Amino acid sequence: MREGPDIARIASLVGDPARANMLSALMGGTALTASELALEAGVSLPTASSHLSKLMEGGLLTLASQGRHRYYGLAGPQVAGMIEAITGVAAAVGPQRVRPGPRDAAMRVARVCYDHLAGEQAVAMLDRLVARQVLLRDDEEIQLGPSADSHFAAIGIDVHTKARRPVCRACLDWSVRRSHLAGTLGAAILDKILAEKWARREKDSRAVIFSPIGKQAFEKTFLA
Amino acid sequence: MREGPDIARIASLVGDPARANMLSALMGGTALTASELALEAGVSLPTASSHLSKLMEGGLLTLASQGRHRYYGLAGPQVAGMIEAITGVAAAVGPQRVRPGPRDAAMRVARVCYDHLAGEQAVAMLDRLVARQVLLRDDEEIQLGPSADSHFAAIGIDVHTKARRPVCRACLDWSVRRSHLAGTLGAAILDKILAEKWARREKDSRAVIFSPIGKQAFEKTFLA
DNA sequence: AGGATGCTTCGATGAGGAACGAACTATGCG
């Protein structure tokens, strides 16, 4: 028997779906707060906090406290490399994607991804914004176009924020295999969708359900 | 949220101690049978079989049937690379080696490693056999020396076997970080130790407990 | 054929741990 490094301990940390989602989210490289990670993983805040403690104790995460915010990040490139390796095996082995169920269909259409919209609707929206040159996209880099300012101001969204986070970011949408819009702009758009009651979040799910009228309004505003 | 490859599924496969031990054992590159892996993992045969099914279903293993033997091996270099990556993180993070407990102390002294002896006693034995040139060692390669035949015959061990397995093999002992003797010779020596009742296996453990008299006999025979 | 060995399946048991709500602590804002 092997008395080596405790590989089962590390692997089992990654082996929980909630923790795996958190780690995947952190693979983006930017540190996130507990509540952001809770959303990402689809669990409650207490549950997320418990998972984060375990990941910290396991040495997979680092913690940077800034005031009342606590930013969790991957502990280092070695950890990131491990996640990559596991993801690679999962992808190679995983063309057994069984994902039916009524709620999952809704999730593919539209869902919350951290603080912005994901799914087919979100991918279509980004496509359209780029096609109209409201946004300028160069691979994964997304910039505001010249008309962005007025375009979004007309909808009631101020693109000038002084937050740490970038205004625009591409976020890979795994259900569609294409990118959708993240960043503060993505978040603002989701806020508007919910504030206008064009759609509602389904309880205990990340699915976002558009009402018939809301869907029209959304398409008129963003897919025109 | 991420709808990507199911990394939690793969990681949780590795996250069970029994399965992790099996995978570590297979990192040697040679395929092993279910019963060998059961010993390696320290579980019963049914339990091992169940784990192997899961690893197969997860795509981490390949299976080669040869008659009534079924040899399990790692599915490929990508899987091996993943195990390496996890092991690396575990080793980097793991200088929290807390391993007290009465039974664990006994395990460090002597324990069963698959079918041969491991632990401090086993490492000392290999050292001594090499020093006396009964065995000739070149790094991880171990050959029988000229006097090996008569030396082991005197103890009642026939070193001439026609098994597939090599007679001598070096096996890295993680508790001591040095090698001990595996292979059919290592197995024969463990058999003799137990047959002569120099030591007994502790129930539900891989620990091997020498009796005071047995210890003397062992040391006279192999450490003289 | 009959027995031995290698391995899997079945069924029952038990323990670990994931989940959440409620309550508690800490930081920031007015």
Place this chain on the structure above:
DNA sequence: CGCATAGTTCGTTCCTCATCGAAGCATCCT
């Protein structure tokens, strides 16, 4: 100071899954 927001801790519930013994297949040996 008091209220709101961000996080953690506690206690409970529940379910998955690891484990083993017994029994069932499959293969080899004689």
